[in-house]
Amino acid sequence: MNLSLEPLSVRTTCAYCGVGCGVKATPKGDGGTDIAGDSNHPANFGKLCVKGSALGETLGLEGRLLHPQVRENGALRQVSWDAALDRVAGQWQDIIAEHGPDAVAFYVSGQLLTEDYYIANKLMKGYVGSANIDTNSRLCMSSAVAGHKRAFGEDLVPVSYEDLELADMVVLVGSNTAWCHPILFQRIARIKETRPHVKLVVIDPRRTATCELADLHLSVKQGTDVWLFNGLLSYLARNGAVDAEFVARHTNGMAEAVAAADVDCADPAAVARKCRIELPVLLEFYKSFAATARVVTAFSMGVNQSSAGTDKVNSIINCHLLGGRIGQPGMGPFSITGQPNAMGGREVGGLANMLAAHMDLERGEHRELVQTFWQSPRMADKAGLKAVDLFRAIEDGKVKAVWIIATNPLVSLPDADQARRALEKCELVVATDIMQNTDTNACAHVLLPALGWGEKDGTVTNSERRISRQRAFLPAPGEALPDWQILCRFAQRMGYEGFDFNSAHEIFDEHARLSGYRNTADDVPRAFNIGALAGLGQQGYDALEPVQWPVTRLESGDLLGQARLFGDGRFAHADGKARFIAVVPRLPVNTICEDYPLALNTGRVRDHWHTMTRTGKAPKLADHVAESFVDMHPQDALLHGVRAGELARISTAWGSMVARVQHGGGIARGSVFIPIHWNGQTASDARVGALVNPVVDPVSGEPEFKHTPVRVEQFRLNWHGFILSRRELNLDSVAHWTRIQGRDFARYELAGRQSIADFASWARNLLGVQGEQADWLEYEDRSAGVYRAVHLVDDRIDQCIFLSPRQDMPSRAWLAGLFSKEQLSEIDRVGLLVGQPVEKGADTGPTVCSCFGVGRNTICNAIVQQDLQTVAQVTACLKAGGNCGSCVPEIKKLLVETRVAVAEERAA
Template identity: 45%
Template sequence: MNDIIFTDKQSPASITGQTISKTNCPYCGVGCGIEATVENNKVIAVKGNVEHPANLGRLCVKGSSLHETQGLQNRILHPRVKGKNVSWDKATSTIADHFKATIAQYGPDSVAFYLSGQLLTEDYYVANKLMKGFIGSGNVDTNSRLCMASATAAHKRAFGEDVVAGCYDDLSSAEAIFIIGANPAYAHPIVYQRMIKAREENPARKIVVIDPRRTASAKDADLHLAIKPGSDAYFYNGLLIYLAEQGKLDKDYIAKHCHGFEQALETAKSQFSDISDVAIACDIELSLLLESYQIFAETDKVVTFFSQGINQSSSGVDKANAIINCHLATGKIGREGAGAFSITGQPNAMGGREVGGLSTQLAAHLHFENSNEIDLVKRFWQAPNIATKPGLKAVDMFDEVNSGKIKAIWIMATNPVVSMPNANLVKRALEKCPMVVVSECYENTDTINYADVVLPASTWGEKQGSVTNSDRTISVHQSMIKAPGEAKNDWQIITDVAHKLGFKDAFNYQHAVDIFREHAALSGFENSHPLAEKKAEKDIYRVFDISALANISQSDYENFIPTKWPINVANPNGVQRIFTDGVFATKNQKANFIPIIAQLPKILPDKTQVVMNSGRIRDQWHTMSRTGRVAKLMTHSDEPYIAVNPDDAQRFQLADKQLAVLSNLSADYIGRVNITNEQRTGEIFVPIHWNDNFSASARVSALVNPITDELCGQPELKHSPVRIKPFNAVWSGYLISSQTVNCPTSYWSKIQLEQGHKYLLSDKQKLGDDETILANIYPQIDDWIVLKDAQQNVLRIAGFIDNKLHCFFAASTDLNLKFNSRYIEGQLNKALPIKTRFALMSGIDSNGKGDVGDMICSCFQVGEKTIQEAIKSGQCKSVASLGEKLQCGTNCGSCIPELKTFFT
């Protein structure tokens, strides 16, 4: 059988000359709009789209660098089966034949799909339709299970449907913003700058940050509460009690629009004798607790902005509902500047939920627990074999792969060997699975190593389709350039396999718009408002309704103006805020208060352990397959680290800037110690991004216990007891190389440079003292210079090919020695005359310039020492004046919290 041929929009880049396309950023859930300049099938520049409602023209440093992520480096260009390049027909036939045979022998639940919030809605829709509608299993889950499952379940319990009621404009109009379990200054910098700008315009506005860490967001806050990890529901249960005691309830709103308030209040009261008990449970001063409660109670417009610190918990659903309870109790929801705002981690986490991306959902916000909803989707899809029960959630799914019950799994656009808890089990599971299919863009993902079939997928700039951001805004990514090699869009790959499985009639898609129209039509199928005069008896109301787009033309789709759903006959231009009329998506149209018994994490540390918290850093994204390609994005944080409180450093004999080892579940993480008072005692923080492609031992999730929320299956990624000890290196240093190398040292971390790579190195084994230590790595080099500095215990080695610097190695047994390599990095691959080679060994250029210090502003590469010099000279006395002189802080604003610390 031959592969089907798809039509798609002609790429504007196929025409000689420059074109400008409007598209979207593929990183976080903010969903920023972008204007991309394309020339000769390459994006040569990007800037923020001033017309897009998500970002109004601003981009963070990651988005601003998107054009630098392109190129053939590490791209997967051809389908592979068992490591050999094959035709698309062979690859998709292999998948279809294996799935058919497996299902015939073991049933449909023996196969599974694991998807990603990186996929576009059309990709998601087709994958869900194939598995749930036609293969007949619910075994489709997504990495959104790791970030948004708690919020999804909480929304459904409270509102009857997974709906974020507010919008980004509320962050500008709120009089107080409570940020809990989130660090938007780093993770969602564009919406964070909205909050800061609004406060600058009106200093009476308050920002309260509730977070165990003193994050960049906390440093900007009017009030920071460093609560005990996992005590969030205690805080909000206490707030509910406080509101009742102070007479700050909106009793009219509760009576007209809510159900179950008294039980929720009594349940909260059952855990505390008085408010002081709340402060004890949260481990904060009572005065700070009461100050924050007073701000919430006395302020008319309050937004609670929450993310992974709430969601990634063994009781994340309850935490989110405890937040929502307080907003319902005060009527601070469904109106301008007020609401509980759950922000997604990924660009299309909400779009995935719209089409049933989680194993517990059906498409179009329908669910398995109601047979009428299953029947609705069955009839619309004309799918007699539709799944009738939920499938396996992510942690359970990989457990079943490990046990052998799932015998074929297709992983799309995600890297579970790095991101899943107990990640070494995931590795073992994939090793033994009879068929692992991976659809991916890049070779440098850990999961690729375990694939039987590798499928080359298109990526940003190459694919077209829709996404939905955190405030329900649907946007369409533009196809601007031709994908390299034989790469295809994910929906095309899935459709081809569906045809070979025998489902051609149900998957007759020729363009992404065909899928989008079907998705839109399903959202409106037998869907009418509960108060509508002509509501049919069999109709099942969903707030999610984009049926006005069911007949959208291809031209209008390709030029779609970003719009917030619902988008239907009643609201053809979308809706800013939901539940403004107090009518919810429950059977009685009232919101539900949920009684919450607050809980701490399931596994608490013993005296030999610390609590490991993990999360994003400012300039990297997920597992770095894209951002790790950009040199300037590696300058702010260039290797794995461990943030440690001074008391813990003393207790465990850890030295600042030296390496330490974390251990749990027979797995290790090696990172650089950063001693800081920003951590509470007994707690550490590590970044999630590094993996086996970028460091020797830095897959954080391998240390995370597979503990999940019983209600939603989301893992407790923010609270893992681990052991910590010094690495005990005998030397440290770096290697600058024009080629990638396999480092033999027990610690290494790879950093992308403009002209090659830099490797930070340490080892417990004694170091040799001549060029032979590099001979196995560079057998082609026979032109070496070796310099030994006995005074500083430093060894420097440079290797040349045709007079060009090919590698440079520096190491010392003095572990406190700080190397400066910036000048040498700039000399890589350059021809260097003999007389200048020895000057090179000093690492200082001819002008005597060298280290600019830690990089603060990635956008304009402004270092700490440069900033200090500008301040010391008297020329800069504020963040604004630093921006005028050095440009730092004038692009995305992500570095502004750090710039402020120079003046405090």
């Protein structure tokens, strides 16, 4: 009898943002993997955003780093693990012997698992004896860490996702939640449907997709958040919205904080002028906050990524402390993290100024406690170099060896060209990565292959302090190893004991035991305590369900997590009281000037992630925003001589880049917005990090990604074009290009400055088409400068190229559909030469709903033809908007625009 066994699903956790969604991965017989949301995971209850849904498209081994390599005479050579690690250990030992432990450093990532992070931190601080280990989390949430420690005494997020649903008012500050944390946003949207009185306030200089659901949008001027919240603090104090008993029993410093706020922010009219918002809008926000007990203020990069980020965090927390809006259901300040394990990194002391288990590097008793537990030979006794300072020290020659793990600083750091100069001068650059070609890896002397998502095993912690298992469901490819194992092998070569781990669960067990070690000796125990998770063993670790820390074990043996903190009014300062922090508002360090008259803001787009080494592989994610862009107000564009749809050069005192101008309708005059994702592999000149002001917050060390003075100028060109090709192309000869991954091809958007004397010869050479016998269809209008050609192989489209002096070229969506055909029909060939589809409906238009691949034209046609009036009707008809919902704001906009267009057409 033949029995067909269904493949088993593996419950794991998403690789993207800090929401920490549960995922069910089911390997398929054809080598692929089905991805679905885990309905039992309390972060997402089965929902996934488009990035999470497309994880299966990112698992291929194309471009993977699969073997250790060393660079000799400028070329990489494959070597054994022993040879690679022997080289690294030998050079590290020599550098430390000659220059001391502070001459070496780690630069790691919030995309590491907690077990990897723990080993890196233990190795550097407890054995090398230096705190020179920092993380790309410095770039996104270190201001929140610093603000929490100042206010609460420990880096503690007091709320739970459930509180967003229990609140009567949700304030989103500097967070495009609809695009950057879609599952949380959809939870908020569903609550507003069932409880319409819930008020949603969005505070953001831009009008983003998140604002479409908002009851109130405060489009504050960049950098004025402290004025806004100091003004709120002053308003609450003057209008009696103070929980006097809570303040007296559980806080210190209120009088000083309110006095500081009153200096510049006591007059709401003055605050409104400073923030550049209407006074009635400001007062509506202040009055609503004062009248609502259950308020959650959720903040993200728009608050943290600032030279005043820590003060912004504390100005928000001050307002919650004043009214006692903390520690109870439906209320509290809420830092939403950007990376999947930024919280786990904080737990193990991944930042250069922290110790493991939320202990403080500057406190001698904490250093002694950790060193005693680790039984380590030494302990770092001062803070290490934070990210920006670290790369300056590398360029200055003070740090002579750096090991970069799971991050791409030559794209993500501010003043990113300085980071390149630093690595080019460094004696030893080691990079552990899953991808072969990144901007950073091009500077590495040693490349070490790591396991990727789906292959590695461990834990992550999300924004609400929930620890979840990330479980492997794919075999290790090539010679790739888990990061913790690479580090342990290195540590053993360095002669260090204490790194003889055989599995991730053994590391987690030590991490859990450290969190509980001597954690009752103080009057105020450390809140981070997962000691109840020690001793799980491999079976218990494998079966671990998502749980929020701190964790206790009941008499029954069941584990009990804690949804929110401070319910008893006890904080982590020695006296058990929270601290109001007196903050004085200040503008960004570098202000706009005649040479750089606009303020640059940076951030994410809906369907991409960080530097795109993962999402760039997924065709589903490619089309919604295919190229980097600069979003600016139409009047600013006119003033600077650039037009929507054209390319422009954006320059700052630190660097420049090229991007396509757009008018998104949500940007104020004087500001521009550019996304962070494009790198040297996906575009010729689109790294926004090269532009960003490297000034940092004096407390947290977090850079100012939200305010850099820039200028925008024309990028003069002779022609525009695009290519779709089944083969990778070398486009070094082209002035500007962007690469976009398609289903069976790569798409390249091109622009050139040179004159092309012979279109056919130039195009054939660029595409690598040799011989007169090639099946080559072409059309040329020499007078108009228009050229298009198609290369066919066995009647199947292999490559096509379209060139024009203008932007109005054929639909990429229509052409992409032709690549899925095994054989082109005669009508397809006619369309290619004509430059547009002959068949009606063949052009679906730019992607709106990436989850279901629904284009703009399809949606607009359905609205007209079926008289659709609501998003729900569009979803019922086309499925668009029916999964993660992040395209719902765009569908709403299309409904309005299409109905207006139809009405105008009928009126005409």
